[in-house]
Amino acid sequence: MDITAGQLLSQIEYPSDLRKLTREQLHQVCDELRQFIIDQVSVHGGHFAASLGVVELTVALHYVYNTPYDQLVWDVGHQAYGHKILTGRKSVFHTNRKYHGISGFPNRGESEYDTFGVGHSSTSISAALGMALASKYKGEHDRQHIAVIGDGSMTAGMAFEALNHAGVANANVLIILNDNCMSIDPNVGALKEYLTDISTSHTYNKLRDDVWNMLGKLPVGKKFTRDMASKFEASIKGLVSKSSNLFESLNLRYFGPIDGHNISKLTDTLQDLKDIPGPKLLHVVTTKGKGYSLAEKDQTKWHAPGLFDKITGEIFKKIPEGPQPPKYQDVFGLTMIELAEQNDKVMGITPAMPSGSSLKFMMEKMPDRAFDVGICEQHAVTLSAGLATQGMRVYCNIYSSFMQRAFDQVVHDVAIQNLPVVLCLDRAGLVGEDGATHHGAYDISYMRCIPNLIVFSPMNEEELRNMMYTAQLPEQKSPVVIRYPRGEGVMSDWRKPFAVMPIGKGRKIRDGRDVAILSFGHPGNFVTEACRELMNDGLEPAHYDIRFVKPLDKELLHEVFSRYDKVITVEDGAIRGGFGSAILEFMAEYNYKADVKMLGIPDRLVEHGKPAELHRECGYDAAGIAMAVRQMMSSQVTVSEG
Structure with a gap:
């Protein structure tokens, strides 16, 4: 399906193009960007609701700040689709999260606009503060550093550690708290209640807005106006909001909360904050899934829904025939x-x-x-x-x-x-x-x-x-x-009476000759499939499901190495130091000699793709295991990695 961008979005390849537009045109850009994300994700899949919730914030950030010189750090990265589309990846966005396509998260190797690679939460403040301190040291006083972090990510201890340091670092960093009461599931904890208290304190927020509006009309210099406003804010906080001092008690200038879907308000506020040096926090209230009603109503379901009909909201799922194994x-x-x-x-x-x-x-x-x-x-x-x-x-x-x-x-x-x-x-x-x-x-x-x-x-x-x-x-x-792995297992009839699992005991699934395949965990099912394929070739490998990498079943392993001088290990984990390494340690301890080939995740970073594609790439799917057996049987090999 050919998905085309709207009239204005089609003219934007990079933020420099966005900055050529008038402020009035930003509303249309936001509408077109939100629709483009809906079109793309409905057809090609990916994370969904998070990016819809920050469309206006994304546009405002790239419009106001001189990215990539000004450094923008996204926390986790689920919400960075709009960012990617505005920073040179619109034409390839259909490859998002696909094998050999662009990453679903910000990635430093993909674009200079992705200033920090993310995927785990709560790292943005630390990273942005590090960048800000480096700029301060290098004398880059005009350079801005912005961390966008959700209220869910803010619950992690690492975020609080970074806030604690930022308050005394005297570095030019802006922390944008994207408050939508969600991570993947609804947020929990006292911080959620605290942010709710701030965002619903009508007395405090109205008084604050009135003060800023009044002082903004006074015929005094900008710096003096800000100083007056700051002092007045400090005097009213304790009176009208019982919990408004958390961030400022850490020496962070607090601004907000403001409507994260009001593009005019966002651009005005960000423009003002550029002129305020030092550490500061802007509290932005957004709705995850904004602009797609079903995603707004059920944000967990629509975090990453898969392919769907954007008109009806029907999520496409294959209807299996007969009983299926559960996840x-x-x-x-x-x-x-x-x-x-x-x-x-x-x-x-x-x-x-x-x-x-x-x-x-x-x-x-x-x-x-x-x-x-x-x-x-x-x-x-x-x-x-x-x-x-x-x-x-x-x-x-x-x-x-x-x-x-x-x-x-x-x-x-x-x-x-x-x-x-x-x-x-x-x-x-x-x-x-x-x-x-x-x-x-x-x-x-x-x-x-x-x-x-x-x-x-x-x-x-x-x-x-x-x-x-x-x-x-x-x-x-x-x-x-x-x-255990992501996704479905292999047994539809799995709910059987409980039985004790003997600790440290594996099992022999099938006897064989010449070569023994030792598996750990779910990849044992790949081995079973490979053995069926190999039997068609007249080969009869033995298969042992080791079950426990610690403690190892030494009795079972003594059987293996007393009978077989060719052994293959299979695991869904890093080969270095993993299950195969444990088997080699056992061999060394008991002075066994054998040719061993280890199959698993190689000593390099494996990128994204469907699990079956990645298993094939790493050589431990059924076909890869069968090939390893054939190679071992046709030639002498020493200890090696697959």
């Missing part, structure tokens, strides 16, 4: 309810991903036992540890990529104290279109080096279910890591 996340979420009904000590924690993790099922049914703590991975892990000290059996569900942010808490607060927290790592392995920032590539490597941890990965839904059951039994006293 691993739903197996987790539904199993949590079963376990909690059987064991009153079971509790659930997630950092801002109740829908993505499916903990929402338990939160709805048992709100006193399942909690969304906001975008706070470190807090989530240590909170879980605290609960565990009181006898609770806590399942802390964090995406593998996000768990990287809480590594210290896993070591210091869980492992060293040997607390039986269950760390459920969703989206382990290559996750697809979100790309390098979201791939769960490293958790095997960084978890298996930590003492006291048990590290497990299921090959199917039944194994996930049984390991979750085993982890909460009274005799299980060590912390457990369970990693």
Whole structure:
């Protein structure tokens, strides 16, 4: 489908073109940009509601500021589609998040306008402050630095650390707080209540506006007017708003809240703020999904809806024939309810991903036992540890990529104290279109080096279910890591009676000759498919599902290396330090000699694409595994990476 931009948007390739337009034309640009995003995402997919909510803010920023010399940093990046379209990527935007296409997030390697690569939340203030300090050091006093951060991202500790530093750094940085009460799911916590209090304090906001309007009409110099306004603001804040001093108590000049969909007000305000040096914060109130009524009403559903009919709002989904396997996340979420009904000590924690993790099922049914703590991975892990000290059996569900942010808490607060927290790592392995920032590539490597941890990965839904059951039994006293991939599993009939999963025990799926394939987790299903293909060639590889990378099933591995001198390992994780490395360590410890080929995520950044495309690229899909076996059988090889 050929999607064309509107009359004005078609003339804009870069912000320099935008700045040639009159202020009156910006309204039309906003309308055309919003429609272009709707057209593109409905046909080609991607994140949706977040970018619609910041159309006016995006246009105003690029109109007022001299980007890319003035440096604009987007937090997370879900909302940066309008930014990409206005900065040279309109003609290729249809490739967004597609294999070998442009990234769905700001990416420094893609454009000079993408000043900082993002994907995880709450980094923008730190990055922009770093840029501002560098400019100050270099004498670039005219250079502006702007961080756009949502109120969801502002809940993370890292954002508060940056605010604390920004207040004393005396650097020229503007923090724009995009307040829409949403991240992916609705925001939680005291900050949400605080921002609501500010934005609904009619007395304070009316008085503030009146003061600014009055002083703006006085026949005095601009600097003197601002000084007077600042002093008057300080005198009225304590009187009319009980909570208006949070940001200014950190030495940040606070402005707002203002309507984030009023392009005239935004451009006027940003133009004024350019003349105010030092750290400052502009509070902008927006609506996620603005301009598409269905997205405004159900912002979580329309965060990334897939392909849809923009007229009717119908989201296109393939209707499968017969029973289908569930998503691993739903197996987790539904199993949590079963376990909690059987064991009153079971509790659930997630950092801002109740829908993505499916903990929402338990939160709805048992709100006193399942909690969304906001975008706070470190807090989530240590909170879980605290609960565990009181006898609770806590399942802390964090995406593998996000768990990287809480590594210290896993070591210091869980492992060293040997607390039986269950760390459920969703989206382990290559996750697809979100790309390098979201791939769960490293958790095997960084978890298996930590003492006291048990590290497990299921090959199917039944194994996930049984390991979750085993982890909460009274005799299980060590912390457990369970990693599983994004998306559907392989079993439609998965809800079977619980069974104990023997810790540290793998299984032999099929016997064979000449070569043994050792798999860890869901890629074992790729091995099963490869074995069927190889049998057609007259080859009979053995297949072992190792299940536990820590502790390893030494008995099973002694069997493997006493029978086979050719071994292939398969994992959906980084080869360096991962499952294959664990097998090599076992070989070295027991003086086995064998030719070993390791298949998994190579020692480089893997970009975005459909999971099947990325598995093929990395060589551990069924075809890649079969090819590795054929090559091993046709020639002698030494230890190598696939």
